[in-house]
Amino acid sequence: MTSISAAGSATGPAPYIYVTTRMRVRKSKLLPREEYLRMLNMSLPEITRIIEETQYKAEVDELSPSFSGIDLMEVALSWNLAKEYQKILEITPGRLKMFLQTYLRSWDIQNVLAILRGKSQGMRTGKIKEILIPAGSLDRITLDRLLAEDSPERVVEALKGERLFPVIEREFPAAQESGSFARMENELYKAYYADLIETARAGVKGGRAFLEYIRLEIDICNLQAAFRLRQGPLPEDARDMFIEGGEVKPDELVRLSAAEQPDELIETLQQRVGIDALGGLVDQIRGDAPIHEIENALTRLRLDKMTRISKRNVISIVTILDYLERKRFEVMNLRALARGKESNLPAERIQSYLVI
Amino acid sequence: MALKDVKPTRSELINLKKKIKLSERGYNILKMKRDGLILEFFKVLEEAKETRGEILEKYERAFEMVALANTVEGAIGVKAAAMAVKESPTLDLKKKNIMGVVVPEIESQAVRKTLAERGYGVLGTTSVIDETASAFEELVEAIIHAAEMETTMKRLLDEIESTKRRVNALEFKVIPELKEAGDFIKMRLDEMERDELVRLKKIKAKNA
Incomplete structure (x- = not known):
């Protein structure tokens, strides 16, 4: 408690050092990639047991009178995420807290x-x-x-x-x-x-690096929306469905969404996220593959980008946000594993939806 | 028709002949109707079979998609997106006539929705929700089409059954009975004619 108030009252880099250190510790406790790969070969009860035995135990116990089965798992995971974020908000001081609240x-x-x-x-x-x-x-x-x-x-x-x-x-x-x-x-x-x-x-601190990231996120979000809008007749208010602030402007996105062939849209996406990042996915999109497959790839890409920025700006907001996002995806991955196993989806397919 | 109730008169024979002619005409028409209905039934049956297959296929796809959506977005995300839709599909019932059989024609509205009509925002959801919604919309459409086909089939079957009963009744009961009654009257009239002839002969012999 002393350390929190000390960090809260401190000016300069002190609050950043305090919070980022705590976030790095928390990040080290997240499930590693190998654990997910191991869980892919487990049955649903085994995955449930692992979830119950880890940091999610308190929520599972708390919610067990109201929920059961897979729903209990999902709600417990979400509650844990909510509690974790609330705790982070509690330990974050001053302007940093304001930024996190916005995020x-x-x-x-x-x-x-x-x-x-x-x-x-x-x-x-x-x-x-x-x-x-x-x-x-x-x-x-x-x-x-x-x-x-x-x-x-x-x-x-x-x-x-x-x-x-x-x-x-x-x-x-x-x-x-x-x-x-x-x-x-x-x-x-x-x-x-x-x-x-x-x-x-x-x-x-790290605002400039974060801006670079958020622009990428906006562009990815807009391009995903453009791919989705292409599936049906373009609504009159299509322009209003895009976010301002990215590199690709809404008017350009409307034009790309209305184009008969997706080539230009794919090209714009390639230019924005890099050709190597998309790899074989481009052929899949051209071959009418479901958009959610490219969405997953783009989410992974986004997260990697954030981790790279956080490594370059260790004492900055990006390190905190990197943990928040990683935690969110841990919860999503565990939920995907449990739900995927429940629906008898093959392990390879579940793996393609995991952000690891 | 019991033979004892038949009046062996010439006018009754004429009436019976008319009835037989009418029954035979009715029998031929009903037979044609039955055959026509059977032909129509087989046409509808083919379509119904296809629709059934389509439903199964779309059901499997819809449930695969909802499993996928639950995996990617979680049941919470799927429920939240489902809550966004307010407009329910409406059905318009019309009537269609197939060889005198009134069958329903179902027109559905607002089953298939565009992204904008589904009520959720593009920025807060992912495409897996679109694909799931569209898979379920297709399933609902197939169910509505199947309902039309199956009701048509049921009505046609009922009509075929009742037409078949009428044809059989005409073929095996009404017409044979009428013919039997006609034969009986003819026989009775011939007999009465012979009686009359014998009677006349006897009177002639007595007078001579």
């Missing part, structure tokens, strides 16, 4: 949208609660308070003062009228990335 706001978007959608469809509170992961700046108590509201309008009212409120307030009437929260979701993510860029520019 973790994507979870808030997910949770608030789930509540709004659930409320407008008249779903039971318990059912909505099952899909909330309080890993962002809106903690469990705040989310419970939102869940207790009796209408989506009241949920929006209750969000007053939160960073998401201006976008939600602006988009809510149209969403309520059309019954679709898709535009609101896209606008929230666009605002999220804009905030992230602004906060990174505000003088956090």
Whole structure:
């Protein structure tokens, strides 16, 4: 506790040194690649036992009265992730904390949208609660308070003062009228990335390196959206579905999405992420392979890029974010392993969905 | 028709002949209808078989996709995306006539949705959700088509069955009975004619 307050009150590099050191320790405790490869050859009960015996035990025990089987595993993994992120927010001081809160706001978007959608469809509170992961700046108590509201309008009212409120307030009437929260979701993510860029520019250590990474993430996200939009008729508001701030501009992305052949889109992706990074995937995309396969490859690529940046900027926000992302993917990998085994997917196929 | 109830008169014989002619005409028409319905049934059967195969194929694909979505996005992610869809598919029921049999024609709306109509954002989800949603939309469409085919088949079968019963009743009961009654009247009329002849002969012999 002394060390936290010491780091919190310190100026200069002290908070960074304190938090990054703790993150490096935490990162060393994450499951190594070999462990996943070993788990691929295990049965579902064996994987469950491993999950129960590791750092997820407390959540499994806590949730076992309410959930069972594979659902218990998934919810326990998500709760562990949420708790871990909350703990990190607790130990992070000052401006760094503010940056992390901004970074973790994507979870808030997910949770608030789930509540709004659930409320407008008249779903039971318990059912909505099952899909909330309080890993962002809106903690469990705040989310419970939102869940207790009796209408989506009241949920929006209750969000007053939160960073998401201006976008939600602006988009809510149209969403309520059309019954679709898709535009609101896209606008929230666009605002999220804009905030992230602004906060990174505000003088956090490693901000410049992070900006380089976030631009890549925006471009990857936009190009993935372009591939998805190509599958059907291009919506009129296609331009609004892309995030500003990347190297490839939204107008260019709309043009690429509307093109008859995907060649130009693939070329842009190659230019942006590097030809070597995509390897044989290009032929797969040309051969109409499912887009989710390229999405996985791009996620791996993104994560590698972040790790590389964090190694170059050891005492910086990137090291913290690298851990947050690695932790998120550990949870996703364990869930993929358990769900994949449950669905009797072959080990090779499950492996292709793991980010290791 | 019991023979005892048959009046052996010439007018009854004329009536019976008319009835036999009508029954035979009805029998031929019904036989043609039955054959026509059977032909139609086999056509629908082929289509229904294809639809069944399609359903099985699409069911397997949909469940493979949802397993994949659960693996990649987790059940939480899949549930969250499913919550985004508000508009439910609607069905429009129309009627179609196949050789006098009224069968349903089902038109579905809002089953297949575009990315924008599904209600979830492009930026917060991955393509595996699109592929799962589209696999289930295809499955629902195939089920609706199968429902139309199977109801048509059931109605056609019911109609074939009742037409067959009518044809059989005409062929093996109504027409033979009418013919029997006609033969009986003819026989009775001939007999009455012979009686009359004998009676006339007897009167003639007595007078002579």
